[in-house]
Amino acid sequence: MQVYGLWGKVLDVDLSTGRVSEERIHPITYRTFLGGRGLATYVLWRELGRKWRSVDPLGPENILAILTGPLTGYYPGIKLVVSGKSPQSCGVVGSAISSHVAYSIKAAGYDGILIRGASRDSVYVYVRDDLVEIRDASRLWGLRGLEFVKSLRRELGRDAPSLYIGPAGENLVRTAAVMARWFHAAGYGGYGAVMGSKKLKAVVVEGSGPLPPVARREEFLKLRYEVMDRVAARATFRMWGTTSGLWRVGYETSSEPVRNWVEEWHSREDFNHVVIERKYWIKNPWADWGCPLACMKVSRAVIDGATYYTDGPDYEMGAYLGSNLGVFEVDKAIALSALADDLGLCGIQTGNAVGFAVELYERGVITRDDVGYDLRWGDFNGLRKLVEDVAYRRGFGNVLAEGTYRAAIEVARMKGLPPEEVLKYAVQVKGVGVGAHGIRSRRDYPQPVAYAASVQGGDHTSVAGLPVNSEESEVWSAFLDSAVVCSFTSVEEDTMLKFLDAVTGWGITREELYGTVGLRILSLQRILLLLGGPDVRWDPRVHDDNPPRFYEPLPSGPYAGSTVSRDEVLKSVAEYYKQLGWDEYGVPTEETLKKLGLYDAVETVRALRRELGAS
Amino acid sequence: MFCAYFLGNLASQLGPAVCLELGECMDVLSLLDELLRSREVPLSVDELLVTLPDGRPIPPRATTCDVEEVRVLRLLRGG
Numbered sequence: 001m002q003v004y005g006l007w008g009k010v011l012d013v014d015l016s017t018g019r020v021s022e023e024r025i026h027p028i029t030y031r032t033f034l035g036g037r038g039l040a041t042y043v044l045w046r047e048l049g050r051k052w053r054s055v056d057p058l059g060p061e062n063i064l065a066i067l068t069g070p071l072t073g074y075y076p077g078i079k080l081v082v083s084g085k086s087p088q089s090c091g092v093v094g095s096a097i098s099s100h101v102a103y104s105i106k107a108a109g110y111d112g113i114l115i116r117g118a119s120r121d122s123v124y125v126y127v128r129d130d131l132v133e134i135r136d137a138s139r140l141w142g143l144r145g146l147e148f149v150k151s152l153r154r155e156l157g158r159d160a161p162s163l164y165i166g167p168a169g170e171n172l173v174r175t176a177a178v179m180a181r182w183f184h185a186a187g188y189g190g191y192g193a194v195m196g197s198k199k200l201k202a203v204v205v206e207g208s209g210p211l212p213p214v215a216r217r218e219e220f221l222k223l224r225y226e227v228m229d230r231v232a233a234r235a236t237f238r239m240w241g242t243t244s245g246l247w248r249v250g251y252e253t254s255s256e257p258v259r260n261w262v263e264e265w266h267s268r269e270d271f272n273h274v275v276i277e278r279k280y281w282i283k284n285p286w287a288d289w290g291c292p293l294a295c296m297k298v299s300r301a302v303i304d305g306a307t308y309y310t311d312g313p314d315y316e317m318g319a320y321l322g323s324n325l326g327v328f329e330v331d332k333a334i335a336l337s338a339l340a341d342d343l344g345l346c347g348i349q350t351g352n353a354v355g356f357a358v359e360l361y362e363r364g365v366i367t368r369d370d371v372g373y374d375l376r377w378g379d380f381n382g383l384r385k386l387v388e389d390v391a392y393r394r395g396f397g398n399v400l401a402e403g404t405y406r407a408a409i410e411v412a413r414m415k416g417l418p419p420e421e422v423l424k425y426a427v428q429v430k431g432v433g434v435g436a437h438g439i440r441s442r443r444d445y446p447q448p449v450a451y452a453a454s455v456q457g458g459d460h461t462s463v464a465g466l467p468v469n470s471e472e473s474e475v476w477s478a479f480l481d482s483a484v485v486c487s488f489t490s491v492e493e494d495t496m497l498k499f500l501d502a503v504t505g506w507g508i509t510r511e512e513l514y515g516t517v518g519l520r521i522l523s524l525q526r527i528l529l530l531l532g533g534p535d536v537r538w539d540p541r542v543h544d545d546n547p548p549r550f551y552e553p554l555p556s557g558p559y560a561g562s563t564v565s566r567d568e569v570l571k572s573v574a575e576y577y578k579q580l581g582w583d584e585y586g587v588p589t590e591e592t593l594k595k596l597g598l599y600d601a602v603e604t605v606r607a608l609r610r611e612l613g614a615s
Numbered sequence: 616m617f618c619a620y621f622l623g624n625l626a627s628q629l630g631p632a633v634c635l636e637l638g639e640c641m642d643v644l645s646l647l648d649e650l651l652r653s654r655e656v657p658l659s660v661d662e663l664l665v666t667l668p669d670g671r672p673i674p675p676r677a678t679t680c681d682v683e684e685v686r687v688l689r690l691l692r693g694g
Contacts, residue, residue: 248657
């Protein structure tokens with residue numbers, strides 16, 4: 001059977017044995033799971049599903065999946081998905097990253113790379129078309145991002161597309177990201193730590209061949225030009241990227257984290273994209289291969305003689321390492337964002353954990369004796385030190401390096417408090433810090449059900465929403481991450497499906513997308529999330545919920561007093577599960593699994609239901 | 616009669632639907648832009664997905680005489 005848009009094979013690299021092989025992926029598997037997040041979920045289920053609970057995400061059994069999708073290289077924008085068993089949620093998170101590596105993998109003749117086992121010494125994987133080598137990385141290990149990129153350039157004699165980790169990943173920090181091109185991050189999931197656990201510093205891919213053929217070339221080209229024109233016309237986004245959110249989300253929609261989400265509004269007119277554009281951007285626009293939107297920008301700030309570079313900062317980084325920490329001076333938010341990039345930390349998860357720690361300090365739950373120095377809102381020096389301590393697992397940073405959820409449990413243990421007394425300040429869902437888009441004002445895009453029912457926890461790029469057969473649904477996110485497409489260059493489902501059809505010839509309809517293909521991916525992710533383990537397990541009756549903070553009324557801004565009620569959220573969660581064909585606990589029903597062809601999950605689901613005491 | 620149906624949180628801001636009796640043909644996107652401004656929704660039309668009820672894109676420069684109903688939701692989700 002001919003596959004279009006894909007090569008039908010992935011590289012399989014075992015770092016324990018040094019064995020490298022090619023794995024053929026059956027065309028029907030692609031048609032069933034698409035690629036990216038979907039294919040990663042399938043592979044993880046197939047290979048680890050039976051022993052999922054005992055698989056340590058930071059052990060050699062875990063599989064790191066670096067996967068493109070059928071639209072990679074064809075659809076405007078260039079992304080790939082990093083996945084595996086997540087050290088944050090212990091489920092599967094599809095973590096998308098913009099990187100030239102995506103195109104290069106396909107140009108090398110593969111659809112992705114699976115990495116299993118663990119090396120004894122530090123290594124990097126080098127791919128140049130059909131040459132695949134596991135190389136010594138002892139000269140690169142320990143380097144921060146900017147220095148790593150320079151050193152790799154010196155070693156290879158040229159710039160080469162790479163995914164890499166910084167010190168945070170090397171130190172198995174659960175908020176570590178997989179990085180690319182200085183500032184890009186696959187942050188959700190904590191896969192930087194998975195790379196670190198395998199002693200894998202980087203994956204370098206130089207592909208020189210063509211992309212695989214498409215099913216209908218003329219139609220594909222016509223659609224590509226049409227979408228390129230439409231995306232390039234998104235003037236606001238092109239001009240300011242996501243950085244404009246620092247003003248718009250904070251001031252206009254009241255949904256930006258401010259001081260660990262105590263507030264979601266600020267009126268600091270000097271903390272916005274126009275100030276950043278005028279004073280700090282040294283490159284605008286900036287884009288990865290094939291992206292007409294070019295939403296990225298490069299900023300530079302100098303503080304006390306030290307120069308910091310980052311992109312944007314994009315909204316999430318600026319919010320989480322700015323307003324969420326009480327930092328409203330743009331240069332300092334840039335510096336903290338640059339520091340996170342350089343250390344290989346996810347800015348969202350790290351900003352979430354550090355904000356949590358500052359609130360604990362301000363409330364006196366933790367003290368100077370615990371931290372070693374003062375932690376105050378907006379205190380740049382203390383915050384900078386703590387971010388570094390997280391990356392190197394020093395002192396109290398070692399507690400936060402476990403991510404907000406696990407840190408809360410540990411602080412409760414340290415202080416002899418009931419866990420809920422500390423967890424009430426942790427703004428996370430199922431081990432994943434909530435992205436910088438709140439729900440209380442209802443003026444932003446996440447619905448009240450968004451995080452409570454997501455299979456990726458607090459991931460703002462994969463939120464649940466009603467109705468389930470629309471782009472509001474998490475099924476749509478699963479589709480974008482599996483096809484693999486940047487959500488900022490996406491258009492309506494009708495055109496996206498035509499594009500997919502022109503490339504692959506699969507003829508997937510809207511009904512099939514929402515009724516089977518996307519739902520299948522989501523259902524398997526949900527099963528693996530509920531299995532969890534070894535250190536955390538999620539009870540849907542407890543954990544399919546928002547962080548307690550989201551039930552406190554907003555204290556300030558134009559929507560002061562706004563909140564969501566827990567009753568409303570739980571009703572929405574129940575309705576969402578019903579529409580997906582899941583039971584009252586969010587477990588896919590046997591009927592749904594059979595409809596989706598997931599017969600091998602039926603026994604697992606029966607066991608899950610028994611554990612939950614379901615009738 | 617021209618009706619715009621809103622999904623997600625747009626529906627909680629604007630109501631599930633806004634229907635207007637119009638005396639002349641108006642550009643759909645301009646009309647939606649005006650509606651957002653009049654209701655103080657801080658979004659521009661290039662941040663929205665505007666489609667026909669069945670999910671197909673509206674024709675370029677469509678007017679309210681060309682289409683009677685549109686489905687509107689937020690395009691940019693995240694950042």
